[in-house]
Amino acid sequence: MLRSLYSGVSGMRGFQTKLDVIGNNIANVNTIGFKGSRAMFKDILSQTVAGVTAPLDGNGGVNAKQIGLGVTLAAIDTIHTPGSAMTTNVVTDVRIDGDGFFAVRDGEDGGIFLTRDGNFKIDAAGQIVTSDGYRVMGADDVLPAIDTAAVTAFSIDQNGQFIGVNVDGTSAPIDGMQIALVKVTNPSGLEKVGGNMYRVTPNAMEGDIVFSAPNDPAVGTGAIISGQLEMSNVDLTGEFTEMIVAQRGFQANSKIITTSDEVLQEVLGLKR
Structure with a gap:
C-alpha cells in the first residue's frame, strides 16, 4: 500500500x-x-x-x-499566561496579580486542588467557599469562619489579609483570615480536573504543596486584588x-x- x-x-x-x-x-x-x-x-x-x-x-x-x-x-x-481583569466590586471576588494559585479543599479530609478562579462566596456558616462549596485555604488549613456577629463588614488587602470592621466602627485584621497562595514550578504539569481546578502532579512540583503568603517577593507570589476576577486568557x-x-x-x-x-x-x- x-x-x-x-x-x-x-x-x-x-x-x-x-x-x-x-x-x-x-x-x-x-x-x-x-x-x-x-x-x-x-x-x-x-x-x-x-x-x-x-x-x-x-x-x-x-x-x-x-x-x-x-x-x-x-x-x-x-x-x-495571565487573563484580563474584570472589575466586579464584590469584596469576595479576588484576582491574583502575578504568579501563584489559590488552594481549595474538598470537605474536611478531602483532597487539595489549585485554581485561578477567585469567585469566592460566604456560606451560611460564614465560611469562604468556591461556587462548588470547596473551602478556601490559608496557611496549612482552611480559612476559619467569619464571626458575622462581631464583624459588620470586611475588606481584603493585597497580602490576602481580611480586614474586619467591628461593631464599634474600628478596623483590625481578622486572626487566621489570610488567603494563601501556592507557587508551582511547572504550571503546565498540572492536571485539569474540571470546575476550574487543577490537581498537582509529580511533574508540576516536587514534594508536598507549600503554602505561601501573597505578594511575597522571596517566593514570587502575586498580589491579591479584591473586587476583580481574572478572565480567560x-x-x-x-x-x-x-x-x-x-x-x-x-x-x-x-x-x-x-x-x-x-x-x-x-x-x-x-x-x-
Missing part, C-alpha cells in the same frame, strides 16, 4: 485533535481563570530507504534517503486563525487520501 495513504490518515487525526483543543478554548472564552491549550505535533519514525555513507578514498559522502511516515501528537500544552482572534489552519490542513490531508486512492485504482486497472 502507498505510504502517503497512512500519512494522510495521521494528518487528519492530528488536525482533528487540534480542532478539539481549539473548540474547547473557544467554549471557555468567558470562563473565570481558564487557561487555553494548544496542540503540538511531531513526525513519526521515518523509513530509511538507503543508508548514509562517509567520505572515503577521495569519494564524497552520500546522505541517507528517508521517507516520513506521518505525524503524531507531541503534547497538549496549557498556556498559563483565550484570544479569539488567534483561535479563529488556528481554526482556519486546522481546517485547511484537514482538507489537504483528505486530498492526499483521495489522490492515493486514485493511484491505487490505476494500479488495479493495469490487470484489465
Whole structure:
C-alpha cells in the first residue's frame, strides 16, 4: 500500500485533535481563570530507504534517503499566561496579580486542588467557599469562619489579609483570615480536573504543596486584588486563525487520501 495513504490518515487525526483543543478554548472564552491549550505535533519514525555513507578514498559522502511516515501528537500544552481583569466590586471576588494559585479543599479530609478562579462566596456558616462549596485555604488549613456577629463588614488587602470592621466602627485584621497562595514550578504539569481546578502532579512540583503568603517577593507570589476576577486568557482572534489552519490542513490531508486512492485504482486497472 502507498505510504502517503497512512500519512494522510495521521494528518487528519492530528488536525482533528487540534480542532478539539481549539473548540474547547473557544467554549471557555468567558470562563473565570481558564487557561487555553494548544496542540503540538511531531513526525513519526521515518523509513530509511538507503543508508548514509562517509567520505572515503577521495569519494564524497552520500546522505541517507528517508521517507516520513506521518505525524503524531507531541503534547497538549496549557498556556498559563495571565487573563484580563474584570472589575466586579464584590469584596469576595479576588484576582491574583502575578504568579501563584489559590488552594481549595474538598470537605474536611478531602483532597487539595489549585485554581485561578477567585469567585469566592460566604456560606451560611460564614465560611469562604468556591461556587462548588470547596473551602478556601490559608496557611496549612482552611480559612476559619467569619464571626458575622462581631464583624459588620470586611475588606481584603493585597497580602490576602481580611480586614474586619467591628461593631464599634474600628478596623483590625481578622486572626487566621489570610488567603494563601501556592507557587508551582511547572504550571503546565498540572492536571485539569474540571470546575476550574487543577490537581498537582509529580511533574508540576516536587514534594508536598507549600503554602505561601501573597505578594511575597522571596517566593514570587502575586498580589491579591479584591473586587476583580481574572478572565480567560483565550484570544479569539488567534483561535479563529488556528481554526482556519486546522481546517485547511484537514482538507489537504483528505486530498492526499483521495489522490492515493486514485493511484491505487490505476494500479488495479493495469490487470484489465
